[in-house]
Amino acid sequence: VSDADHFYLEIFAVILSTIVAFYCITRAYTLNEKFSLFVGIGFSTIAVIDLLHAVFSYLYVGNNQFLSYFIPQTWFAGRTFLGAMLVIAVAKYASKVEKQDKQQIEGEERHNDNINIPQAEHREEKLHGSLLLSLTVLAFLAISVVAMSFFTIFPGIVLPYSLARPYENPSLILFSIALFLFYKKRLYDTNDAFYKGILGALIIDVFGQIVMSFSSVNFHTAHNVAHILKDSGYFIIILSLAVSSIQYNKIANQREATIRLQYNKLKEMDKMKDEFINVAAHELRTPIQPIIGLSEILRSRIRNTTSGNGTNAENQEYVDVILRNGQRLGKLVEDVLDVTKIESQSLELRKEHFDLNDLIISIIDDIVAAEADSMVYGLPARRKDKNHVKINYRPHQLLVYADKNRLAQVISNLLNNALKFTSEGYVAVTTEKKIDRNSNKNGTIAIVNICDSGSGVDPEIMPRLFTKFSSKSFSGTGLGLYICKNIIEAHGGKIWAENNKDGKGATFSFTLPIDN
Incomplete structure (x- = not known):
């Protein structure tokens, strides 16, 4: 592979990392997920570092002295930054991914009526502060490692031994730590394909760093295989994001269909309820009317009848109770009928x-x-x-x-x-x-x-x-x-x-x- 082919491999990496960054940031905005946001911002920085690596490698293709330290050091910068970013992302922002995804993807919904809103707001503010701090650390790291790539930090950076680039070990260690944390938190159990893509990319990155550590000459086999593995890791993440998007769209459609079905059922039940209330109210009104009418007649007759033993007064009181409650029940029936008409828009x-x-x-x-x-x-x-x-x-x-x-x-x-x-x-x-x-x-x-x-x-x-x-x-x-x-x-x-x-x-x- 020539220097031109190396340039194309790096440009391809820039395109892939840009797609990953865009996809992750869009996903973070849609799902309100900090893990995707952090990974997306990290890959946008990786795209810039890879672009810098590709452009300067191509522009100074005849300057072997400059390329002898610039290419290894910019590779080291990009790999170190990516490893650190994935460690922080998995360690700090993937701790609750498993529970959240299972609830989102399997449709398990839990409602907590005792949510303490002020505490939730405090946790949200704390999370935003933590995210800002992590991004600040990464920004400082990115600027530092990129700036160092332009200087001869290690004059004999490529050694004449089998392990020609031992300085690749820090990146290898970072990828291994991220992989360890991924397994420790059982993130591979999540049903979201995105996390399985991250897992696959981490495994490939570990092997890529091992291969690159044996690269003694630029553009030779080990050097080029490591670049291909890097591009493959990016591509796997893109595929996983696409599959994850399909999963979420499928779930969203299923939930929409379920909501629509439940809405239609509720609408039908509401209609049946209105019909029942309407029929019941009409049936109640029929016996109430003669009760009220006959009670009024009976009360009038009792008033017109004189009695010295107080019996008529007592009977009148009883009739008044019947009449009063009958009228109250009649008013309730009329109100129910009116409400039914209002809600049925009739x-x-x-x-x-x-x-x-x-x-x-x-x-x-x-x-x-x-x-x-x-x-x-x-x-x-x-x-x-x-x-x-x-x-x-x-x-x-x-x-x-x-x-x-x-x-x-x-x-x-x-x-x-x-x-x-x-x-x-x-x-x-x-x-x-x-x-x-x-x-x-x-x-x-x-x-x-x-x-x-x-x-x-x-x-x-x-x-x-x-x-x-x-x-x-x-x-x-x-x-x-x-x-x-x-x-x-x-x-x-x-x-x-x-x-x-x-x-x-x-x-x-x-x-x-x-x-x-």
């Missing part, structure tokens, strides 16, 4: 033009009538001062285009919630009409505010107040506000809540677009 709105003021007054009247025995409310032009809570509302005409029944459901729910959590004080309802500055159309909107002086909203619940089952109360399902939110949003409006600034009570508000 909630229909029957819009019409009406005066929002009339709707609010009628709802207040209904609440007053229903709660007259336990509470007294102050109303415009109608005041019954028997109670500790008043509903204040100043009516004014406000025409809207919306589903009247659904809006009544929202306002009734918000009013009942306000009264439920207000033991004394007031519940104030206000409405206003204004231009929506946040909208691109600058349309007119109606704003309804329901403010109370009750206990307010628990700050812990506030972020998820309008989600399902957000209530902490045993007397509520947490579905009402979720339904309200979806009804208002179906109208193109918004709903929100906030605790009052004086620390007493909360204010629930919603907006509705007004059809001019």
Whole structure:
């Protein structure tokens, strides 16, 4: 092999090491793996050293004195750097590769709910610091050995003995240490082909250094065989990276298929759940209606019957319990049906033009009538001062285009919630009409505010107040506000809540677009 052939062998090594570096760095970025990152950065440096070795060997081909020490010393520099890099990579960054790869490749997933995030962040920072230190050491080593290659460090660097280049032993020792650590940590057990490629390259590098140590003349058999072995080691790593990439793509496709299958199963189960709830709710509603209706008739008859022994009063109390719980169960069934419609996107709105003021007054009247025995409310032009809570509302005409029944459901729910959590004080309802500055159309909107002086909203619940089952109360399902939110949003409006600034009570508000 001539000096030109040696140049091509080294250029081929530069190309191969560059491919290894690119592949490893890409792999590190994809898998967030420090081992691949370290190896990739190391091989990028190796590519530079090999390029330097090839170019200067070719440029000074006639300068035998310079080449007599430059070629052996740059070979020594590259091999020493590669050996040191692999020792550090295997020793520091491959300690947990086996467990990680088995979980990734075999699909074994373990979830730990007790992760201490601050400690994990501390370990990550420590790992980054360790990586930076290792790279700094390698950079210093690379610069040092390359710089020394340009000077006659060892005048008689090639000896006239069978072991012509004993200074190859440090590199041989480094490769052997890396190979020992590789076996000690049982990295050959990993199912990732990349680590098997590293193992193969280490074995080849050990033999390559042994062969090179017997090279007494540049470009002769031992010298050239060592170069071919070096290129072969690089090529094996590239093949292993390609196989590893295929493995991970296959695993990713399998996991994607599994996720898709599980998603379809969950979707089907969710559909079956909705259908079951829908059927169950309809079946429950059928017997509830006569229970409520007959209880009301029975209560009316008991009230119209006089008795001096108190039996009627006791019977009326029992009937009231039946009626109250029947109504509560009926409300729950209706809520469940509404949630089913919302989640199946089958909630229909029957819009019409009406005066929002009339709707609010009628709802207040209904609440007053229903709660007259336990509470007294102050109303415009109608005041019954028997109670500790008043509903204040100043009516004014406000025409809207919306589903009247659904809006009544929202306002009734918000009013009942306000009264439920207000033991004394007031519940104030206000409405206003204004231009929506946040909208691109600058349309007119109606704003309804329901403010109370009750206990307010628990700050812990506030972020998820309008989600399902957000209530902490045993007397509520947490579905009402979720339904309200979806009804208002179906109208193109918004709903929100906030605790009052004086620390007493909360204010629930919603907006509705007004059809001019």
